[in-house]
Amino acid sequence: MATLKEKLYEKIEQWRPRTQRLVKEYGDVKVCDVTIAQVIGGMRGVKCLVTDISYLDPYEGIRFRGYTIPEVMEKLPKPPGCEMPYVEGHVYLLLTGDIPTENEVAEVAEEFKKRSQVPQYVFDMLRAMPRDTHPMTMFSAAILSMQRESVFAKKYREGISKMDYWDPYFEDMLNLLAKLPTIAAYIYRMKYRSDTIIPPDPNLDFGGNFAHMMGIDKPYDDVARMYFILHSDHESGNVSAHTGHLVASALSDLYYAISAMLDGLAGPLHGLANQEVLRWIQGIYEKMGGKIPTEEEMKKFVWDTLNAGQVIPGFGHAVLRKTDPRYTAQREFALKHLPDDPLFKYVDLLYKVVPPILQEQGKAKNPWPNVDAHSGVIQWYYGVREYDFYTVLFGVGRAIGVCSNIVWDRALGYPIERPKSVTTDMLEEIAGIKKS
Ligand code: AMX
Numbered sequence: 518m519a520t521l522k523e524k525l526y527e528k529i530e531q532w533r534p535r536t537q538r539l540v541k542e543y544g545d546v547k548v549c550d551v552t553i554a555q556v557i558g559g560m561r562g563v564k565c566l567v568t569d570i571s572y573l574d575p576y577e578g579i580r581f582r583g584y585t586i587p588e589v590m591e592k593l594p595k596p597p598g599c600e601m602p603y604v605e606g607h608v609y610l611l612l613t614g615d616i617p618t619e620n621e622v623a624e625v626a627e628e629f630k631k632r633s634q635v636p637q638y639v640f641d642m643l644r645a646m647p648r649d650t651h652p653m654t655m656f657s658a659a660i661l662s663m664q665r666e667s668v669f670a671k672k673y674r675e676g677i678s679k680m681d682y683w684d685p686y687f688e689d690m691l692n693l694l695a696k697l698p699t700i701a702a703y704i705y706r707m708k709y710r711s712d713t714i715i716p717p718d719p720n721l722d723f724g725g726n727f728a729h730m731m732g733i734d735k736p737y738d739d740v741a742r743m744y745f746i747l748h749s750d751h752e753s754g755n756v757s758a759h760t761g762h763l764v765a766s767a768l769s770d771l772y773y774a775i776s777a778m779l780d781g782l783a784g785p786l787h788g789l790a791n792q793e794v795l796r797w798i799q800g801i802y803e804k805m806g807g808k809i810p811t812e813e814e815m816k817k818f819v820w821d822t823l824n825a826g827q828v829i830p831g832f833g834h835a836v837l838r839k840t841d842p843r844y845t846a847q848r849e850f851a852l853k854h855l856p857d858d859p860l861f862k863y864v865d866l867l868y869k870v871v872p873p874i875l876q877e878q879g880k881a882k883n884p885w886p887n888v889d890a891h892s893g894v895i896q897w898y899y900g901v902r903e904y905d906f907y908t909v910l911f912g913v914g915r916a917i918g919v920c921s922n923i924v925w926d927r928a929l930g931y932p933i934e935r936p937k938s939v940t941t942d943m944l945e946e947i948a949g950i951k952k953s
Contacts, residue, residue, distance in 0.1 A: 521625055522687060524613050529683060529928040536929045553944055561835060565936070566753040570611050570921050573752045578842035581750060582614045586842045589746065592616045596722055601742035604723040605629065607749060608694065611921040630719055632695035639663060640703060648708060652909050655704045657779040664772035666692065673768065683928035689771040690920040697913045698723060702730030709903045736854065737899045743850060747843045747888065748911045750918025756781040757788065761919035762926060766934040771920060778919050779912045788908040793830035795893035795904040798863050809862050815870050823878055831890025832871050833881045843888035847895060855898045864894050
């Protein structure tokens with residue numbers, strides 16, 4: 518059996534001529550036009566990034582390596598007796614584009630086990646931070662602190678061919694991902710469980726071990742697997758993926774890139790929205806004294822939030838124009854495992870009342886729920902009620918996709934990223950409202 522690295526190299530060698538040919542023979546072919554609204558408006562819809570790891574269709578949602586979420590969940594191997602696939606298998610899929618066999622999954626799991634020991638200085642550093650530091654700040658700092666371990670940084674200093682950059686990036690990817698569940702669970706137990714740390718169990722898979730270190734029983738292992746897979750990738754233009762790609766384009770190693778990726782994910786318009794959703798729902802819950810609001814009462818809460826100039830967290834999307842399939846996957850899990858949970862009933866009610874209100878308000882281009890509208894409720898149900906922590910879970914998952922992208926960026930020799938800026942004067946000249 519070819520190892521993951523051998524398989525990856527085989528794929529890279531097959532892929533390289535395609536990219537080289539496009540640049541060499543078709544480099545002048547136009548991809549799209551860019552308007553002033555796009556230049557000022559956060560580059561919405563400008564086609565200027567390449568990734569083959571995932572593709573986001575506005576109406577269908579995400580496909581990982583061509584597979585929809587239900588297909589990924591069905592096709593990837595699962596641990597015995599579990600509903601959700603091995604995260605290790607998803608790593609294999611994102612990197613190679615192939616659905617792995619049980620043996621291939623076991624090989625990735627073995628690699629993670631060998632590389633999972635977190636250096637003691639990481640824990641020492643986390644302990645030195647004020648305990649009320651946001652867990653995303655801790656998570657990002659923990660990853661940055663391990664930059665000295667980078668295989669790529671060392672190889673680069675020694676001198677390495679550009680054609681081989683992907684190899685030490687791949688080593689850094691496995692080394693880093695293997696440690697993320699331990700670091701995330703450590704932050705959680707240190708901050709929120711009276712500093713009672715649970716050591717890893719080397720016999721468990723990525724998701725199972727995370728649930729074990731969090732100290733939460735089944736089926737939280739499946740919740741962890743589902744979360745990490747669902748959050749892994751959403752093509753290249755979102756803030757976290759784009760930040761990771763951009764930072765690594767300067768040949769900053771994966772530790773720098775993933776730490777920066779997390780800093781982007783920590784914003785309330787991006788990954789922090791899952792924490793905001795729970796905070797917002799909790800506010801209503803308290804006002805209602807724990808009672809489920811009627812549809813009319815809920816509509817009033819939604820309008821009050823909008824009229825106060827705030828966004829409804831968990832709704833809307835820059836690309837999607839329908840209900841996020843990552844939301845649907847979590848909804849199906851909740852309908853099976855927690856149908857009577859009061860907070861789930863809130864989420865269910867919001868699904869009913871928010872889209873027509875956002876449509877009536879007429880501002881949001883997409884009135885439907887995104888992934889973050891659902892993630893917090895499932896965590897809450899299984900006892901993870903410290904919603905500050907939710908974006909860390911998102912971050913563990915997102916690191917899988919962003920690392921895979923960066924390894925391929927280096928394999929295909931994508932250069933340092935450098936778009937061009939213009940001045941307002943220049944835009945006015947282009948618009949014809951000012952003479953040069
Ligand atoms: N509630 C209220 N207003 C909303 C809204 C929402 N959920 N979503 C969009 N709008 C508003 C925007 O604020 C904007 O208002 P403005 O014209 O006054 O500035 C207008 O509608 C047009 O915005 P858009 O083109 O539809 O969205 P966008 O691409 O600019 O932003 C997003 C996308 C996700 C940031 C936005 O929908 C939002 O703020 N949603 C709530 C926060 C959230 O759930 N974020 C998580 C997204 C998923 C993720 O990254 N994890």
